[in-house]
Amino acid sequence: MDFVKNLDRDMSLAILSCLDDPSDLVRASAVSRSWRHFVIKQSLSKNLCLKLFHQLTSVDRIIETSNEAGSSSSILMDDDDDTRVLEREHRVYALLAKGCTSSPIRSCIADAIVASTTDNLPEESIFNTLDARGRIGYTPSYWSSTGHHNTSVPETLLYKLKGDLCVVTELSIQPLRANFHPGSPIYSSHYVRFRFGHLDNHSQEDENKYVWTHTSQEFPMAQENRLQKFKLPEPVLCIGGYLLVEFLGRVQRCEMDGLYYICVAHVKVMGRSLAKSFGVVDSDISGKFALKVLSYSDPQEVDEKETELGVREIRRRILRQFVNFLQMHPPVEPL
Template sequence: MQNDVHFINFLPDALSIKIFTSLEDPSDLVRFSAVSRSCRRFVITNGLCKHLCLRMFPQLSRVDHVNELGVTLNGHAEAGSSNFMEWEALEREHRVYASLARGFLSFAIRECISEAIIASSTDNHPDESIDNTLDPGDRVRGRASYWSSSGQSNPAVPETLTYKLNADLCVITEINIKPFQAYFQYHYPIYSAKSVRFRMGHIKSSMENHVDEFVWTYTSQEFPMAQENCLQNFKLPEPILCIGGILQIELLGRVQRQEIDGLFYICVCHVQVVGVPLSPFGIQIIEPSEKFVLEVLSYTQPPSPEETRSVSTLQMRVRRGNVVDVVEDGDGWDLFYGELVEDEDENEEEEDVDIE
C-alpha cells in the first residue's frame, strides 16, 4: 500500500461501507482505522463504530449526542473553523463508540446490583426488608434472611422489587432469584411467585408529585417460576443494554398461603443480576424527548473482579506528532483513542502504520 493507496480507493463508497458494516468484531474496525490516515478518515466519516454499536444494541438509537468528560486530547487544526468543528465531532463519536464496543465484548461479567431501592410492599420492616435479598444466604447471623411481601387474600396481586445497578449502562444477560422456604413453619412452605418479568430503565430527571418516577425502556417476556428453594436462573433471550441503571423484578401471582392468617405471600431470599457494567460511561436524560446524552467518563478499562490487571501490560506502540494513537493490550485492540496527526512537514510522504 504505497503512498496510502488501498482497496477503498477503488471501490464505490456504498460497497466499502457494506463490507465494513458486515464485520462483527469491533477490533477489526479499530485495527483498520490505525493503518493510515485515509483508512481512519473512512471509518470516522462513515460512523462505522457507531453503526456496529447500534447493531449490537438498538437501544442506543436514543442517543442524542456524545460527550467526553475529563478527557483531554491534543489538537493541531485551526480551532473555530467549521471544518475543524465538524471533524472534531465525528472523531469524538468514533472514540466514544469504539470504546463502548470494546466494553461490550471485553469487560468482565459480574454481579451488577449496587443497592436495593424499594419493594412494592413489606410485611415486617426492617426485619423482612428488600435489603436482605442482596445476601446470598437464607440465614444471616443465625436468623432467617429474606424479603416478604404483605399478605393478600387475592393470589393475583403482584409485587415488585426494584434495584439500582452499579453503572448507568449495564449489559444484562440473566437474573437469578431464590424463593424463600420458611423452615420455621409447618410443612416448610416455599413462598415463590407463579412467574416473573423484568423491566429496565432509568429514574425520571424531573418528577411531579413523585408519581411514575421510573421510565422503563425494556420489558422482558414472562418466565414461569418453580416452587423450589434454589437459585432459579432466568436467562434473557439476548443480552439487553440497561440504559439508566434501574432494574425491576415483577413477581406475578402467589402460590403459597400462610396457615396462621390464611393470606398469600411472596418471599425472596436472594436476587442476583449478571452482566457487564460499563462503568466508564454515564448518561444524561433529555426530557421530555427521553433521548439521552452518552458520556464517556474515562477511557481506562476497569479491572476484572478476579484479578487487577497491571497497567504495565499496556504497551504504547505508535506515536505520531503529539498524540499517542495505538496501544496493544493483548485483546486484539490496537487503537484506543486519538488521531493520526499530520506530520509537521506537510510535503513529507505518509508512512503507513505497521500493525502486524
C-alpha cells in the same frame, strides 16, 4: 489491492460492516490513512453500537469531560461535516462497543431501593435479598410481601445497578423456603418479569418517577428451593441503571393466617457495568439523553480504588444486616 480505494463507497461499506467485533474496527482504522478516514467518515463504530443495542438511538449528544482541564464539552450529533467531531465520536463509540461486549461479567446490583410492600420491617426488608447466604446467624434472611387473599395481586422489588449503563445478561432469583412454617412451604410466584430504565428527573409524581425503556418477557418461576436463572434472549443495555423485578401471581398460602405471600431469599443480576467509563445525563420521558464520557481507560481494567469501594460496600451491608439482627433479637437485661 486496497479495495477501499478501488471499490465504490457502498461496496466498501458492505464489506467493513461485516466486522462485528469492536476491536476489529479499531484495527481496520489503523491499516492506512484511507481506511481510517473511511471508518470514521462512515461512522462504523457508531453503527456497530446501534446494531448491538438499539436503545443507543436515544443518544442525542456526547459530553466529554477533560480531567486535566476540569472542563467538559458537548458534541452535537448533527454536526456531520466536522471531521474532528467524527473522530471523537468514533473514539467514544469504539470504547462503548468494546465495554458492552468484552468487559468482565460480574454482579451488577449496587443497592436495593424499595419493595412494593413488606410484611415486617426491618427483619423482612428488601435489603436481605442482597445477601446470598440466606441466613444471618440462625435467623433466615429474606424479603416478604404482605399477605393477600387475592392471588393475582403482584409485588415488585426495585434495585439500583452499578452504573448508568449496564449490559444485563442473566438474572437469578431464589424464593424462600420457610422451614419455620408447617410443611416448609416455598413462597414463589407464578411468573417473574424484569423492567429496565431510569429516573425521570422532570417528573413531579412519585408513581411516574421511573421510565422503563425495556420490559422482558414473563418467565415461569418454579416453586423450588434453589437459585433460579432467567436468561434474557439477548443482552439488554439498561440506560439509567434501575431494575424493577415484578412477581406475578401468588402460589403459596400461609396456614397461620390463610393469606398468600411472595417471599424471596436472594436476587442476583449478572452483566457488564460501564460505570467507570460512561454516565447518562438528562434522561427523561422522551427517552433522549446525553452520553457522558468519564474515562477513556480500558473498561476491562479494575483499579484499586474500585476494589476498595467494593470492600466498603460489603462492610456497609454487613453492618446493616447486623443492625437488623440486633433489632430482631434485642439483648436481655440481666435480672
